[in-house]
Amino acid sequence: MSAESPNPNPAPEPTASEHAAVRLEKLHKIEALGIDPWGGRFDGHQPIGTIRELEALPFDDTKPDANPKVIAAGRIVQRRDQGKLFFLDIWDHTGRVQVMLGQKQIGDLGWQLANLLDLGDLIGVEGAFGKTRRGELSIRATKLTILSKSLEPHPTVHFGMEDIEYRLRHRYLDLVHSPDTLTRAKQRVKIIRTMRNYLDGLDFMEVETPTLHAIAGGAAARPFETHHNALDIPLFLRIALELHLKRLLVGGMEKVYEIGRVFRNEGISHKHNPEFTMMELYQAYGDYRSMMDLTEGLIVACVDAIGGGRVRPWADKTVDYSPPFQRARYADLVKEHAGCDMHDPAAVIEAAKKFHLPTAGKEHDVIVNSLFEHCVEDKLVGPVFVHDYPAAICPLTKRQRGDARMAERFELYVHGMELANAYTELNDPLTQEETFKRQLVGMKDEDSMAKMDHDFIRAQRHGMPPAGGLGIGIDRLVMLLTNTQTIRDVILFPLLRPE
Structure with missing residues (x-):
């Protein structure tokens, strides 16, 4: 079989219930670390939009105090694992920002927690704000706090949010x-x-x-x-x-x-x-x-x-x-678009028949209004x-x-x-x-x-x-x-x- 040939028996994608089971297992592991996975009061955090407006100096290990210290809270909406470094994007209603989690910076307990995080989890971070060599605005975290574990998988760019029915039934996810x-x-x-x-x-x-x-x-x-x-x-x-x-x-x-x-x-x-x-x-x-x-x-x-x-x-x-x-008289509009004098019963009946509108048993003004709705409304810019x-x-x-x-x-x-x-x-x-x-x-x-x-x-x-x-x-x-x-x-x- 050539290297380009697809696997004839690919492993099936995990179901939503299987994803949920994995997340529940992670919840128990977090509890085993002595950490409350549902968090609590988290004072002093700044809106992410406000953090992004701060001066973003390049990170420089020789100048550890040059970058402003920040505290942020948000939902994980993207996650990238690079060995001994995690890159997370967290989001709140004011914006999103990248968070860098390094084992050395957040300690062994924080690193164990970082390995148990999923998309959709709510976390708090403290650290320095600046920009990476690539110019990405980031928080280099020194402390990690979990504020709530998400037990259900969140939609990805490939699933969910393109489906209007899904979005309406999951408005809380649609907002995120x-x-x-x-x-x-x-x-x-x-x-x-x-x-x-x-x-x-x-x-x-x-x-x-x-x-x-x-x-x-x-x-x-x-x-x-x-x-x-x-x-x-x-x-x-x-x-x-x-x-x-x-x-x-x-x-x-x-x-x-x-x-x-x-x-x-x-x-x-x-x-x-x-x-x-x-x-x-x-x-x-x-x-x-x-x-x-x-x-x-x-x-x-x-x-x-x-x-x-x-x-x-x-x-x-x-x-x-x-x-x-603009201001326009109802009668003038009926005359212009329906072609009749609204006060002339015979002309109104004739116009209604022309546009195939019912007239039997209807009062004169009701027929006139039917003409207005049929002939005029969609012409009103x-x-x-x-x-x-x-x-x-x-x-x-x-x-x-x-x-x-x-x-x-x-x-x-x-x-x-x-x-x-x-x-x-x-x-x-x-x-x-x-x-x-x-x-x-x-x-x-x-x-x-x-x-x-x-x-x-x-x-x-x-x-x-x-x-x-x-x-x-x-x-x-x-x-x-x-x-x-x-x-x-x-x-x-x-x-x-x-x-």
Whole structure:
């Protein structure tokens, strides 16, 4: 057999359970050395990113005190054995750095421990920081501490992290081994923090409202149902934040907002997850146009906070978030792209048939909105505020003075994706009650607004100030600002089918 011929009977790769068995054996050996493999308090360690910013002098054995002394803690993500020297790469959320472990430097006990380390173990090291002859930033360790033993094998560059399903089910590994995932998670944190700082600077108050509702309302969506045993009553996970925040307007809290989870028992897509994060705010004595100005300022602040400029990539396109954002009337867009006057019933029916949209048994404004969704939405590059919607599809919105057919509402679109929704809030309890009643006609019991929230009407009857209201989908905002094409990659733990 030639030297180049492959082995006809190669040894099978160890299975995950066999790898785990080897690691468990190493755990027992570490314990036999009198070392706790689960570590403990480790004071004084510096972020690896901070260590890497220190002056890195070449290591020189004749000048042992020339290099700065550092303490680091991190996870082993790479390991190379060179006889009496180990090279490890350790990682924390700020970066990674090479660690050199020499038997002479860390002593016999440390060297025995070093031989029992695996990828994924968490360790602490103390030593000098500098650079090798090859210019590699490194810590030459003088002390080694194990902080936690990993009993399961970590993925390698050849296995695991290229599989999307694997990454989603093992998000804790995805954060360690996929730099883009961690970067997105950090950017999400920064975006939400920026939103809070911006609104706090405008004297908005952040509040918390109930997640469990006796009546599901504030949006048209199917809720998740549960049961409270002590009171023996059905309850719903909230589908919106709106109605409780408006109660606070009645109570004199004139600028309120909440960032919280909402739950809708509906489908999953690249833009939808049953559990997602909303920011809703309400401002007394504002309207939908003041909400446009606030929305624009808020989003531009988030764009600036994460860096990278105001012209940002989105797939193979770009988005220019430089203010002012475009503004376009709903009716004008329907006319341009669907080719009909939205107020002409015959023209609307004809256009709907042209695009093969169902019309039987549907109200005029519902058909108009079907035309908008079919013909207009994917044409909206944006950011563009689409304003003045058909009143019949806006039950919580004030009608325009002089044209009761239209509601003072806008939606913000970017490349066909709805990002924000805002109203001039309807604060007339008589009109609100009649609107709710009309909306309930023909609804099935499982529909979200199949029951009227009488307490909300009662609150309005005590006097709710005129107001503007705004809702922004946090997950979609993060998608757009981080150029992420699926909502699953901006939610740390999206809903998945059971394994």
